């Protein structure tokens with residue numbers, strides 16, 4: 344059977360026998376562990392004498408990790424520039440926060456070509472290449488230009504926006520043309536796939552061939568919908584494991600019977616944190632009976648903090664948290680706890696289980712694994728309630744959540760009220776329905792379906 348080669352911007356730091364964080368890492372690691380393979384990506388090092396050849400390989404069990412370093416210029420133009428300064432905001436419909444510079448776009452293409460050249464050196468002719476995410480939209484095109492004929496698939500973890508939104512990026516045509524060099528392009532939801540198909544048919548003069556295949560730019564390629572999931576039973580087991588519950592027990596003692604609303608997000612403007620803080624303020628203003636009875640805890644590990652828009656959102660949130668607490672806190676109660684730090688994954692799952700409400704309100708999100716982990720971590724006998732943004736990919740599947748518009752403060756405030764008052768029968772019913780969906784669309788199913796489609800692709 345052909346070898347699997349996973350390519351992503353970063354290679355997760357993995358150690359034999361230890362669990363990896365995050366869905367991508369867990370999902371692809373399972374596949375690599377089962378059959379062996381290569382994980383290729385940036386080392387995270389910025390080096391002045393960055394080479395084209397990959398660093399020496401490191402074997403972890405049957406997985407070989409291969410990394411390259413980036414130069415300062417690569418990092419600025421590719422990572423901080425086009426990938427995170429242009430693509431990330433536009434893919435999340437935040438065009439007002441995007442910038443565009445043709446020089447940075449050239450840097451993005453140069454780094455995709457660098458990945459391709461370096462990867463070429465370790466490839467075997469029948470390797471299956473599985474690239475991940477918006478950093479590598481141009482990898483397949485660069486590999487094909489280097490004469491590589493292997494099967495290549497891309498899974499996009501973010502949303503794919505409507506054509507009119509994508510077209511605010513001046514290089515949109517080049518971006519989509521490059522994507523068409525893949526054999527399989529995977530999306531989180533049907534609307535993402537449809538938006539891509541729309542672009543191909545209406546803007547690129549392409550054709551939908553049926554069987555989810557498209558013809559454009561002289562190639563035929565497939566698209567698919569593969570919603571990423573979680574290992575349901577493992578999340579619940581982690582949430583219950585006494586060794587993981589130290590912080591959760593400290594929190595429970597400290598709550599003194601108050602209800603906990605919990606949010607967990609990378610500190611990112613697309614996650615809707617500012618709007619959520621304001622919605623919680625609205626809830627407090629509308630619901631005097633909740634004063635002293637409810638605590639909202641926001642865990643927000645810092646992310647991409649060398650990018651200006653991310654520094655700005657951090658300052659804004661600090662100001663908002665201070666203002667809201669200043670307005671409502673009492674001598675024995677502070678309503679909003681804002682934790683600008685990360686927790687070990689093992690400690691996070693029991694915290695989900697402590698929360699009466701999981702509040703997940705991104706402005707846009709490819710999927711949102713926090714929503715799925717929150718549901719999986721609950722005690723089925725006494726589960727909490729998920730309040731979920733209609734603009735998270737997860738809302739397509741978790742229809743038994745309380746679905747809200749993240750821009751509607753009053754709507755979120757009302758959903759919090761409804762969630763906190765919900766009967767145990769209703770909570771159990773909604774939770775059971777969501778658990779069924781999570782089991783059907785598990786992380787194993789995501790990976791197996793994508794790899795099966797890639798194996799079956801042209802090549």
Ligand code: GDG
Pocket residue numbers: 364365366367500501571607608609642644684685686687688689691708709710711712713714716
């Ligand atoms: C992208 C897409 C898509 C969070 N805080 C801590 C921590 N986390 C973990 C969560 C979860 C993961 O990080 C976050 O995943 P999300 O899916 O919520 O969001 P993104 O990071 O934006 O991921 C997204 C995903 O890719 C997969 O395709 O769902 O739409 O944007 O697993 O638990 N983990 C640890 N400490 C923390 O403080 N260890």
